[in-house]
Amino acid sequence: MSDVLNEMRVLLPSQSVNEAVARRVVTAFAMQTDPTACELADIKTAVSEAVTNSIVHGYRGTKGNIEIIMRILEGDIFYIRVKDRGCGIKDVKKAMEPLYTTASEEERAGLGFAVMESFMDSVSVRSTVGKGTCVTMKKRILSRSLVRAGAAEDERH
Ligand SMILES: Nc1ncnc2c1ncn2[C@@H]1O[C@H](COP(=O)(O)OP(=O)(O)O)[C@@H](O)[C@H]1O
Numbered sequence: 629m630s631d632v633l634n635e636m637r638v639l640l641p642s643q644s645v646n647e648a649v650a651r652r653v654v655t656a657f658a659m660q661t662d663p664t665a666c667e668l669a670d671i672k673t674a675v676s677e678a679v680t681n682s683i684v685h686g687y688r689g690t691k692g693n694i695e696i697i698m699r700i701l702e703g704d705i706f707y708i709r710v711k712d713r714g715c716g717i718k719d720v721k722k723a724m725e726p727l728y729t730t731a732s733e734e735e736r737a738g739l740g741f742a743v744m745e746s747f748m749d750s751v752s753v754r755s756t757v758g759k760g761t762c763v764t765m766k767k768r769i770l771s772r773s774l775v776r777a778g779a780a781e782d783e784r785h
């Protein structure tokens with residue numbers, strides 16, 4: 629496993645307002661990797677989908693905590709884990725299929741996992757019915773290495 633260069637853990641109760649709080653906290657932590665606006669937007673969107681899922685599906689009709697662990701890994705990799713102790717998912721493979729939703733009456737599009745997968749480099753989901761769900765995502769932040777490569781290039785000229 630890559631070395632952990634920095635880490636932050638946050639525990640938020642499952643109020644809907646905390647989706648926005650999570651996005652802001654993640655932004656504050658991710659800034660140290662010097663992401664482009666686009667990379668940051670991707671991370672924020674993916675995190676927002678995972679946290680929203682914990683609130684609306686995991687803790688449907690109940691309340692609980694959402695634990696968010698963020699890490700900066702060696703190699704400019706942003707790592708995030710969103711964990712709830714909610715109802716869990718019976719069939720993770722099916723849940724991750726685009727357009728699959730168990731909340732169509734609420735006009736949910738069933739695209740949350742698809743969004744996470746397209747905006748992050750990797751997404752893995754572990755879930756146990758009655759115990760909860762844990763979504764782990766990683767994204768390589770390219771801008772910094774590009775800037776460094778560019779600077780080295782400039783020095784040569
Ligand atoms: N944290 C979670 N706890 C319980 N079920 C979840 C969780 N996250 C996702 N799911 C299940 O996976 C389905 C697909 O999720 P998603 O792709 O985000 O679509 P949507 O949220 O629009 O339904 C959800 O409808 C729900 O049944």
Ligand SMILES: [Mg+2]
Pocket residue numbers: 677680681736739740741
């Ligand atoms: Mg969703």
